[in-house]
Amino acid sequence: MRPRHLTFGTFGFAALSAGLLFANVAAQAPAGIAKPWTLPRTADGHPDLQGNWTNATVTPIERPAGQPTVLSKDVVARIEKGVVDRIERLAAPSDPNREAPPQGGDGSTGAAGNVGGYNNFWIDAGERVAMVNGEYRTSLIVDPPDGRVPALTPEARERQAARVKRFQQFGEYDNPENRPLAERCIASFGSNAGPPMLPNYFYNNNYTIVQTKDHVLVMTEMVHDARVIRIGKHHQHPPAHVRPWWGDSIGWWEGDTLVVETTNFHPQQIFRGASDTLKVTERLSRVDADSLLYKFTIDDPATFTRPWSGEVPFEAMTDLIYEYACHEGNYALSNVLSGERSQEKARAAAKKSPQQ
Numbered sequence: 001m002r003p004r005h006l007t008f009g010t011f012g013f014a015a016l017s018a019g020l021l022f023a024n025v026a027a028q029a030p031a032g033i034a035k036p037w038t039l040p041r042t043a044d045g046h047p048d049l050q051g052n053w054t055n056a057t058v059t060p061i062e063r064p065a066g067q068p069t070v071l072s073k074d075v076v077a078r079i080e081k082g083v084v085d086r087i088e089r090l091a092a093p094s095d096p097n098r099e100a101p102p103q104g105g106d107g108s109t110g111a112a113g114n115v116g117g118y119n120n121f122w123i124d125a126g127e128r129v130a131m132v133n134g135e136y137r138t139s140l141i142v143d144p145p146d147g148r149v150p151a152l153t154p155e156a157r158e159r160q161a162a163r164v165k166r167f168q169q170f171g172e173y174d175n176p177e178n179r180p181l182a183e184r185c186i187a188s189f190g191s192n193a194g195p196p197m198l199p200n201y202f203y204n205n206n207y208t209i210v211q212t213k214d215h216v217l218v219m220t221e222m223v224h225d226a227r228v229i230r231i232g233k234h235h236q237h238p239p240a241h242v243r244p245w246w247g248d249s250i251g252w253w254e255g256d257t258l259v260v261e262t263t264n265f266h267p268q269q270i271f272r273g274a275s276d277t278l279k280v281t282e283r284l285s286r287v288d289a290d291s292l293l294y295k296f297t298i299d300d301p302a303t304f305t306r307p308w309s310g311e312v313p314f315e316a317m318t319d320l321i322y323e324y325a326c327h328e329g330n331y332a333l334s335n336v337l338s339g340e341r342s343q344e345k346a347r348a349a350a351k352k353s354p355q356q
Contacts, residue, residue, distance in 0.1 A: 037289050039256065044213045047256045047286045052317040055294070056126030056205040058083055061198060061310070063139030063147025071136040076129045083127045090120035124203045132293065132311050140198070143309040152273065156303040160273050173340035176333060181268060184333060185223060185326035186245075191271060193218075193225035193246055195262045195280040196296035198312065206321050207314070216251055216258065224324045229260050237263050240276070245269060247280070257285040275302035290316040 040048040058079065063069070071079075129136045139147030152160075170178055181187040190200035197218070199205045206221040216229040229249040237248050248264040260282040265271070271278065283295040292314035299307045 039286055042211055042213075046211070046253055047258070048211065049209050049216070049258065049284060049286060049292060050211050052206065052208050052319065052321055053292060053314040054126075054206045054317050055197065055199050055312050055314050056124065057128055057130040057140075057199055057313070058126050058201075059130035059137055059140060060201075061140045062149060063141065067138040067147075069135075069138060069145075069147070071129060071138055073136070076136045079129055080127060087120065087127070122203060124205075125201045126199065126205065130313050132313055137311075140310045140312050141308060142311050144306070149272065150304045150306045150308050153301070153303060153305055156273055156275070159275065159303075171340070173337060176337065179333060179336070182223065183336075185330050187269060188220055188222040188225050192222040193220040193227055194271075194296075195227075195247065195249070195260070195282055196271075196298065196310065196312075197282075197294060198310075204324065206317060206319075208321055216260075219321075221321045221324055223326050240264065243267060243276075247278075254283075257283050259283050271298075273303060274298075274300045277302050 042048050042050075130140060131137070141147045141149065144150060167178060172178060176184060182189040187193065188200070189202060191198040192200050192205065197207070197220070200222065204222040208217075208219040208221075210217040210219070214231050216231060217226060218229070219226045225246065227246045227249060229251040231251050231253075233250075233252045235250045237250065242248070243264050243266045245266050246269065247262040247266070249260050249262040251258055251260040253259070262280045262282070263278070265274070265276070265278055267276065271280075278298070278300040281297045281299065285293050287293045294312045294314055295309065296312075297307055297309040298304065
């Protein structure tokens with residue numbers, strides 16, 4: 001079951017209603033009239049962020065050229081209807097008498113294009129335009145105002161060129177270490193687990209949040225990544241040479257908002273070419289009974305010409321989140337490498353053949 005669409009403007013209305021209409025009379029409200037939403041809290045008095053959530057959306061991270069900041073309801077309705085229509089069309093039964101795709105694929109997008117991969121049955125990228133504060137957004141990035149990732153610094157471009165050169169010492173399929181982390185089932189596709197926690201526009205954009213007084217756990221369905229956040233400003237980040245997967249996260253409460261600062265990122269877990277000085281600040285708050293608002297800021301002067309920020313709605317899920325047993329069934333990696341060895345032998349034989 002796909003999550004239903006939720007709005008993020010209801011918090012302001014609920015708060016206003018609570019202050020003006022329901023003061024001291026909520027308990028006396030007549031039967032049939034809904035009581036104002038009350039922010040749930042844990043035993044230690046902080047907002048309860050626990051549960052299953054999803055950040056799946058069709059809104060891109062960066063704003064496409066020529067798009068306004070906010071879309072109208074009519075435009076959103078057309079976009080979302082187009083997504084649903086496409087899903088239904090691709091879910092239609094296939095012709096059992098259709099021809100097999102040609103060797104090497106037919107060039108189209110999807111499983112038939114490259115003769116393999118997932119068809120649309122397995123894809124759950126999201127069906128809704130992201131709504132924040134009652135606005136239908138055209139990008140998840142809100143600062144800079146153009147909704148785009150700032151330009152890279154000259155230093156960052158030099159690092160990227162050096163990284164490419166280093167990897168070119170080996171072939172793309174020469175060893176498992178040259179394959180992407182996601183293909184090796186080490187970390188989420190894209191930046192699901194983050195930080196920042198962003199949708200991958202593919203599937204499994206789902207999370208479980210668990211709280212205690214001293215820790216907050218964010219478990220990502222994709223590759224079953226788990227991030228443990230230590231709570232309390234008395235905590236300190238480890239020395240610079242200690243760089244765990246997903247960095248080191250320290251959180252604290254500012255009113256009803258959970259603020260998380262993450263540094264010490266693993267050198268192989270590079271977010272958009274960031275440096276080892278990357279700092280990500282996240283803010284997570286409960287907006288209403290069915291929604292969270294997630295804000296993030298990227299600060300890395302060695303990589304980006306300015307800090308940049310985004311806002312991502314998280315919607316409540318009633319579905320279960322299952323184990324993503326990636327590595328246990330990851331036979332593809334050995335097949336990818338052995339396939340390349342087979343092609344190398346074939347190329348060597350072809351070169352040798354004319355000389356015989």
